[in-house]
Amino acid sequence: MAAESPMTYDAFLSLANESGLDVGSGAGNAHMEELYSYVKAVLASLRSLNELDVSQVEPDMAFMPFRE
Amino acid sequence: MDPLEICYMSAGELSPLIQSKALSPVEVIQAHLDRIQETEPVLNSFITLLPEEALAAARRAEADIQAGRSRGPLHGIPVALKDLYNTAGVRTTSGSRIFDTFIPHEDCTVAAKFNQAGAILLGKLNMHQFAYGPTGENPDYGHMHNPWDPEMVTGGSSGGSGSATAAGQCTITTGSDTGGSIRIPAALCGIVGLKPTYGLVSRFGLTPLSWSMDHPGPMTRTVEDTAMAMNAIAGYDPKDVASARVDVPDYTASLTGDVSGVRIGVPKEFFDAPLDPQIGQGVRDAIALLESMGAQVREVDFPMFNDSQAISTAMLMAEASAYHKDLLARDGDKLYPPVRLRLEAGLFITAADYLRAQQGRALFNQQARDLLNEVDLLAGPTEPVTAPPILADHVQAGQHSVGTTSALTQYTRPYNITGFPAISIPCGFSGSGMPMALQLCGRPFDEPTVLRAAHAYQQATDWHKRRPPL
Incomplete structure (x- = not known):
């Protein structure tokens, strides 16, 4: 996600939902x-x-x- | 003996008196309990106090020593543990009310080792919730307050350890350091904090934050006490998968007071970063003093220092969110909002980002190793600023306004990436009377050189002997 193009809010909500977060109203x-x-x-x-x-x-x- | 003098004596000073029966462990523990009662309303260092248990242990220690059954130099010495160190039969909250009634059935390895050494547990120390923050804020158990100015943060996450040690509430405390959580409160409270080499002190029985960067370690007022604590708690532990099979020396043997020939590198990038000029000068003065004592000092290049925040952020956030994912789903709304935000945001770090950070870590470690082939120690500031006000979201570091978290972890995170040993020691006070600190980093498992230089500096200065005004 460290890409140059910013994530849209809709994409964010979709990912949040996939991650198990409550994206309710x-x-x-x-x-x-x-x-x-x-x-x-x-x-x-x-x-x-x-x-x-x-x-x-x-x-x-x-x-x-590292161990010497 | 004056109880306040007892509270400000080091373990190195108390131990011979206890061993020679000139001072009773009961007197030592009672003095500290009285000091806690007097100062705790201001500092809020402890989550759980164990006065009756500590006094009972002191009476046993007194009887044992009287009977010639000494367990060694820490017998009868007061210790307190950050409240993410599991303690059998004593609640361990990790700084969250979610675990307000969690009582472990087994000691963590560090607690067991302190117990075996005869140290006496005074209680469990306040901390930033789940160790996920560098300031020492905690709405569940109350914010921690800096003994030098209670309006200011202690630093975190081991904030209660910083305030308790600085204010004479306890002789030896512990912290855990994932992005600086031992060294930050040590620096801001004016005490010594050692992040040992990764794998040298067992993590068994500590609540994780980031498996690959968590380091347990001691916090004390003197380097000698740090060495004494390391003698008790360092060493291989089969219960910790990351524990190192290395020989553990007597760390006090390295405290010769001599730094002749020790090669110290000073990364110029440290002084190009946002930095309070008072601290920059104080650190340069400290390094100059070490040079005048025989150390060989030279400027070095550490360009990847500037990548340390991105590398450690990706690793820390991903690992912390992975560990706490179930908690987040179950009790997210009970978390301190900034901690919840960090944990939720970590879920958006992709596997590719995490692995790229690990690739960056390999490059970073190689550069640090190369530097430490040229010199014995790297020196610089521990913190770019003195302790900021509680809940301040930005700090002024020289001409730069910087987010508080970024600023406070600026110089500490690099050595969580590498796992190399790093110590913070007091090196002066600002114009407003707040502590400033020098950080020294050494090669993996070369704690003896780190401690040797830090101790020599303390022998030549008296910053660590000053007491906060309370």
């Missing part, structure tokens, strides 16, 4: 609007990951720090 909508703004800000902050040259790198998945 009333007070739920106000919360979802706040979450939508927050999610957009978070995803924007991750865009710099796309600028890293990771073509030769495998994910560091072992959860173990």
